[in-house]
Amino acid sequence: MNNELNVPSGAKETLPTVFGYIGIGVAFGIVGKAAGLSPLLVTLMSIITYAGSAQFVIVSMLVTHSPLLSIVFSVFLVNSRMILMSTTLAPYFKKESLLKNVLVGTLLTDESFALGMNKLNYTDNHLNFSWFNTANVISYLTWIVSSLVGAVLGNFISNPEKFGLDFALVAMFIGLLYLQLISDKSINFNLQLIVVGFVLVAIYFGLIFIPSSLLILLVTLVACTFGVVMKHVFF
Amino acid sequence: MSSFNFVLFTIIGTGLVTWLSRILPFVILKKFKLSAGVVEFLSFVPIAIMSALWFENLFVQHIGHLPSIDWGNFLASAPSIISAVIWKNLLVIVIVGVISLGCLRLFFGM
Structure with missing residues (x-):
């Protein structure tokens, strides 16, 4: 990383993160195809929703025939961290036009956000549109192409259940949860484990009387409240 | 679908x-x-929703009764967690998990 905020430096510095998009994008395409989505719908989801892990949430909820509003609200909850990232990022683009602000926000991802926060250490706390937009656009195009490739590859795997391919979704959540646990320093590690344990108990007993499509949403809301209370009482 | x-x-x-x-x-x-309270509440969303989605797949629902365990998903979770700790790479975790469940189905019919 250097102190230049232009298109070439943006492109060069985004390259290492591209492999992450390819891996997860291809995995998403295969999972989406295995769940019964056409390559067209898989690609449309990557173009329009463009929400990484939340796209796995959408597919798993489509499989369980969840109501539309319940899917939309779940995705909103999963992506609510975007509000925090945009809120953190917005002050650095105050001098740019509103249109450019909206463009930066539209294609913002966890990775481009992390990249931008890292870049601040080299540029005397400055960011600009051309650098950030370059990182965003490269990420966006890589994600779309990767998920399309995954969905087409999924065509050649006729009976995904037999190969355990339906587990890709569950494994992804295990991986995302683990990576979140070890990288999120804003919440005490033990507190995070307690919340995860709380979720396990709540899911187990909630399954007795709450339909599974609604359960994830309810448990998430209750677990977040539980986490806030625990944080104030014990941490 | x-x-x-x-x-x-x-x-x-x-x-x-x-x-x-x-x-x-x-x-x-x-x-x-955003009020500090809202920001704090939202900070728990990622871990809460990811674990909820995982755990929901470990059980089979029987309304009115305790859920039963989905042994295939339950057992395949172990190698996935271990590979997460070792490699910290999403693609590797997914591949290990899929192969694990595939083997469980092939050899034990789970």
């Missing part, structure tokens, strides 16, 4: 809320600020 139109509406609906989450702070930040 649901109909083409249902999936399309889902994509548009989720796209809209995701887009608004991304751009609204840029647009309205100058006027309003």
